[in-house]
Amino acid sequence: MIKRNKPLINFIKNMDQNIYSIQGQQKEYVMIKVALLKWLIDHYYIQWDLIIRESLNRDFTFQNIVYWWGKKKINLIEEKHHPLKPQEWNSLQEILLDVPIFSKESSTILGEVYQYINHLSKRKKEGMFYTPFFVIEFMLKDKMKNWQLEDKIIDPACGCGFFLGVAYDELTNYYMENPRLLGKDKDKIHQHILKHHLYGIEKNPIAVAITKLVLLLKHKNLIPIDMHILCEDSLLGDIESIKDRDFRLVIGNPPYVGHKKFDKQYRELLNEKYGQVFQDKGDLSYCFFQKGIGLLKEGGELCYITSRYFLEALNGGLLREYILNHCKIREIIDFYGQRILKGIQVDPLIITLMPKDIKGPGENIIEIFKMKVAKENLPGATILQDMINNGESRYFNHFKINQRELAKEGWRLLHPRAKSIIAKIEEKSFVKLEDICESKQGIITGRDKAFVSDQRIAKGKSLHRDLLKPWIKGKDITPFHIAKSEKVLLYSNDILDINQWPHENKHLLSHKSYLEKRRECLRGTRKWYELQWGRDKDFFEGEKIIFPYKASSNRFALDSRGYFYSADIYGLRVKKKDVQVISHEVLTLLLNTKVYEFYFKGFAKKLGESLYEYYPNTLMQLSMPQWSDEEHNFLKTNYQLLMKYSKEGNEKKVKNIMNRVDQWLFDYFGFNHEERKHITKLYL
Known part of the structure; x- marks a missing residue:
């Protein structure tokens, strides 16, 4: 391709530098005409003599160039002759007679x-x-x-x-x-x-x-x-x-x-x-x-x-x-x-x-x-x-x-063995996540510079601590864990009258000219100092499972500290009426297993070489078995042990627990030896 052809690139750059009296589309047209003429000369379709030079200087159009090739008039495009300056024309003639770069093209x-x-x-x-x-x-x-x-x-x-x-x-x-x-x-x-x-x-x-x-x-x-x-x-x-x-x-x-x-x-x-x-x-x-x-x-x-x-x-x-x-x-x-x-x-x-x-x-x-x-x-x-x-x-x-x-809802192009694995999961699963869970996207501030800052800076500005919420982004989430963040969100939606909050007002005033031009503010549906999409505060302050919406592998973590998070994160929580069906601890554990990563990626939307979209409309299609009390307790105990060993920094025991849970799921769903290998290697 042309990007690897240095003589051709130099030819194009020379044209670009030597054609300066016209710009835009007309310049592109002239450059293509020069390339056409160079191709014809290099292939000996045209003999570059005085008659042709003078004719093209007077009428440098596609029609005239093609005429001197075949002595026949063909209308390729509606165009006007744009005369070049003498210096431009002389420079182009030198380019045309240079090394025959098109002779083998x-x-x-x-x-x-x-x-x-x-x-x-x-x-x-x-x-x-x-x-x-x-x-x-x-x-x-x-x-x-x-x-x-x-x-x-x-x-x-x-x-x-x-x-x-x-x-x-x-x-x-x-x-x-x-x-x-x-x-x-x-x-x-x-x-x-x-x-x-x-x-x-x-x-x-x-x-x-x-x-x-x-x-x-x-x-x-x-x-x-x-x-x-x-x-x-x-x-x-x-x-x-x-x-x-x-x-x-x-x-x-x-x-x-x-x-x-x-x-x-x-x-x-x-x-x-x-x-x-x-x-x-x-x-x-x-x-x-x-x-x-x-x-x-x-x-x-x-x-x-x-x-x-x-x-x-x-x-x-x-x-x-x-x-x-x-x-x-x-x-x-x-x-x-x-x-x-x-x-x-x-x-x-x-x-x-x-x-x-x-x-x-x-x-x-x-x-x-x-x-x-x-x-x-x-x-x-x-x-x-x-x-x-x-x-x-x-x-x-x-x-x-x-x-x-293939279904209109989405085409699963699955290897027969992957299809068999997912069929075995769904044969024993009777509850979809969408039936027992609700999900919320993170907050869109409308201007992070105004609403997100370091704790130290917020404290230095005397921003009221009741308005400051712990703040994380997608990169802070790994399987089971949320990295400690020094960032806080000024949750200004709790302010009824900004004039009653002098420190917050002073902080936000420097951003007012930008904030008041946001679409929602212009429509009158937001006060200038409010977050663009502040969502439901109660959801953030409650217990929930959080995960980045784009990731190469499953990264689910249980949040019990009331983190507020950006729009590159989604939160998931079991509905109150269904907490007896499955706990947040068990759901977090299962979503981080190899079995459920394989299951999700079987129909998830792929992005580039390694990323997947973890949007709720896809994730919520996952099905879960109705676990017995004994099964649920087994899984919950393993989650608690995993978090204990993780806190102690014992990664070997954490890995052993995850392997034990995966093996237990292999047995539960009845996967054979080849299917287990398929899951482990993520062959979809």
Whole structure:
């Protein structure tokens, strides 16, 4: 990729430094045109002579550059000529005639150049994340088998044509290996592929122009072809020329754009047209599933690389249900938090679907490749190449599941042995945590600088001790323990009139200009000196189990000291009417065992390579047995012993107790030897 190509990076930096009279999008356009011209010169498609130099100096447009390649006019993009200053033009000519850095690069390098010069923040805003070629080649592998002359491919968010460029190469090889279809005339093959096979939609005009160039430059001779690359919004634009149920393959990397990043009107239009998959907090990529599935002909395939978030996310329920009702899922490759798209904070998966034949059988077996928990940060290319070479990759657990086992509430992609373990737990469990517990998120102060301080500082300012509450954050919690904190929270919600509290008033006044601009204060629902979300004070002051909402492993601790905590922590307590069912001590012990960590991670939402979300809407789905008095006393006694030895610093005895409790749970649920090993190693 371009990031490792120093000559190319230097070429782009030289362009950037030498083009100074124009800025913004127009500068990007000029830089792409220089890159195109350099590519044509380096490949000897253009001879850089005086006539061409003068012509391009007068009219430095895509159309004119392409004209001097093939002596034919092709309109790639609507643009105006922006004349460069003489010094700029002279500098660019030197760059063009420098070392032929593009001579061994395919035309897709133009898209990579655009990717590099296009500001990273803009791509994040638009959800544009370019797919590495090793991923594209993997996704297209074997997709061209038994290809027919009329079969069509579409990328509904084609960007700079990376998928279509690789598809072109695959199809060219296919036709050259099967001359009975079109013969071996390269002109004929080139025209047929562009005219009959490749379709793309992209709303960014410069990306559309680059896609067309990538495909045209695949052949040395410029052959004017009316290509099917549309500059439109795939989801809401006018794309009548793209017919539904017409494509053998829908492929791509649809943009990941959360609901907060597009305006209310656009969101309402999406709700109206894609309401079967999209709801208010849904992701734009969900709509591309409905769109793509609608484009497939009978027997066609949709293959997307997308975020795995929808597998478990609450807002992904409609999409999960839609896929289950309308598709046969052929394959899911779940990288399980391994971020193979470097520099992008997205946890990917590759999913392949087919439209469901409602007359066909209800049974459908899905091939699952689930990444093993990584012990090292492996390059994505290494992972996928190993899968291509060996089929049964050492980096994945490969198994099959019946589509009927997937529920709209969330897809558990579990290894058969993990499935058996969880089934054994749930067979003996009759009480869900949501039935016997309540949970509360921590406090959102609205400005920690104003409300959180060291005890020493608070004392020095004479802040009233009745308003100061012990304060912790997620990092302070480990299994069974809460680290001692010197921080205190000024619980200002107990103040009725700030003017009656001179020390607190003086302390908060320096923050008043910020605090009074908070949304709730502007609406009149909070006094300027109050916490943004102070929650229910009684919950914090009572006994409760607390845990960080993001963690790599279970970290539950029993709080009997009345800690107040930040929003990165949740609290859990047994309802008063259910304290006879299970005590806080026993629940804390169980939640920290290997058995219940395995159980939770079986359906928890994965974040990156090692983190999980411990949100209550997931955690509260855990089920517990109805313990007998004898069983409950056994567990409670072990909790008390564990805390005693922990206080004494005897970690060996603490570990022995945890092992004893896990072994007791192994026996209670009837796990066999292999299942016990599976739990111990956290194989999901």
